[in-house]
Amino acid sequence: MTDIASTTQRRLIAEQLRVPSTFDAATEIERRVVFLADRLVDAGLSTLVLGISGGVDSTTAGRLCQLAVERARQAGHPATFVAMRLPYGVQADEHHAQAALAFIRPDRVLTVDVKPASDAALAALLAGGLTFADAAAQDFVLGNVKARQRMIAQYAVAGATAGLVVGTDHAAEAATGFFTKYGDGAADVVPLTGLTKRRVRALAETLGAPADLVGKPPTADLESLAPGRLDEDALGLTYEQIDDYLEGRPVPAEVAERLEARYRATDHKRQPPIAP
Numbered sequence: 001m002t003d004i005a006s007t008t009q010r011r012l013i014a015e016q017l018r019v020p021s022t023f024d025a026a027t028e029i030e031r032r033v034v035f036l037a038d039r040l041v042d043a044g045l046s047t048l049v050l051g052i053s054g055g056v057d058s059t060t061a062g063r064l065c066q067l068a069v070e071r072a073r074q075a076g077h078p079a080t081f082v083a084m085r086l087p088y089g090v091q092a093d094e095h096h097a098q099a100a101l102a103f104i105r106p107d108r109v110l111t112v113d114v115k116p117a118s119d120a121a122l123a124a125l126l127a128g129g130l131t132f133a134d135a136a137a138q139d140f141v142l143g144n145v146k147a148r149q150r151m152i153a154q155y156a157v158a159g160a161t162a163g164l165v166v167g168t169d170h171a172a173e174a175a176t177g178f179f180t181k182y183g184d185g186a187a188d189v190v191p192l193t194g195l196t197k198r199r200v201r202a203l204a205e206t207l208g209a210p211a212d213l214v215g216k217p218p219t220a221d222l223e224s225l226a227p228g229r230l231d232e233d234a235l236g237l238t239y240e241q242i243d244d245y246l247e248g249r250p251v252p253a254e255v256a257e258r259l260e261a262r263y264r265a266t267d268h269k270r271q272p273p274i275a276p
């Protein structure tokens, strides 16, 4: 179990990721809805833009966005939520994405297939002479291209609609650096900041999301050679372990060490570009 040295380190990480020591789902929902509405109005913009995958993070953030634009409209500001479906071709769990949209009830749904642009980017790189160590390495890089194509699509919509791009980064993903730099890691506002995965689920449940979405096993679903690969499999850590660590509950020493090593190695993803 954790010793005193790693307790200090854990506190520092939890503080840097803004994980509060106490938690109340209803309070956090209200605070984050007000945050989104205020940021939109203060920026003088009129849309929130977010990709809806069918996972619990975008289900939760999407509902917060819809509540925020309704709040802004009640206060007399023009505000619209644009939910984006961004499949790579046909998405295996499309029914979950549709269930998420039915729950969120967004003002507008805009669908962009990121497959043609992602595949064209890869083809151009190969034609330009880029080589990969093996098929798995190529597939991994293509996965990050998919995440960045989603970013391009969302920023195009934000640019055309006076919008802000919403990100779904939260404490458990930020701690492990488990996101694509300038892909899903790129956003203007990040309403789930500081939440552990179980707290994201608690928000989803309190918001009334369907149980199968609240409890859905997280997947980045970026690798064509390993469709629907679970985050926990890729990370070698469970979200229960990551959440326990961040919330100050006891975890085995080797879990703390692995997490802290990931945290250090991915520091560059949580910072602005390095300058001299």
Ligand SMILES: Nc1ncnc2c1ncn2[C@@H]1O[C@H](COP(=O)(O)OP(=O)(O)OC[C@H]2O[C@@H]([n+]3cccc(C(=O)O)c3)[C@H](O)[C@@H]2O)[C@@H](O)[C@H]1O
Binding pocket: 143, 144, 147, 173, 177, 178, 179, 180, 181, 182, 183, 184, 219, 220, 221, 222, 231, 234, 268, 274
């Ligand atoms: N020390 C350093 N200082 C400054 N920059 C550094 C660096 N080390 C790498 N870099 C840069 O960072 C790049 C690597 O970062 P990146 O391109 O993100 O790539 P990388 O971290 O290798 O891969 C992204 C990981 O996040 C996962 N992911 C992505 C998207 C969504 C989700 C999800 O949960 O939904 C998960 C994905 O499955 C994969 O495991 C390097 O190519 C380099 O450009």
Ligand SMILES: Nc1ncnc2c1ncn2[C@@H]1O[C@H](COP(=O)(O)OP(=O)(O)OP(=O)(O)O)[C@@H](O)[C@H]1O
Binding pocket: 050, 051, 052, 053, 054, 055, 056, 057, 058, 059, 084, 085, 086, 087, 088, 091, 150, 168, 184, 216, 217, 218, 219, 220, 221
């Ligand atoms: N197929 C997709 N369609 C639309 N948006 C997507 C898609 N895949 C990923 N995204 C966007 O990228 C974000 C990061 O993906 P991530 O997998 O971390 O979140 P999630 O799918 O919402 O939840 P979970 O982590 O539990 O799977 C999503 O929240 C969503 O905004």
Ligand SMILES: [Mg+2]
Binding pocket: 053, 055, 218, 219, 220, 221
């Ligand atoms: Mg997902």
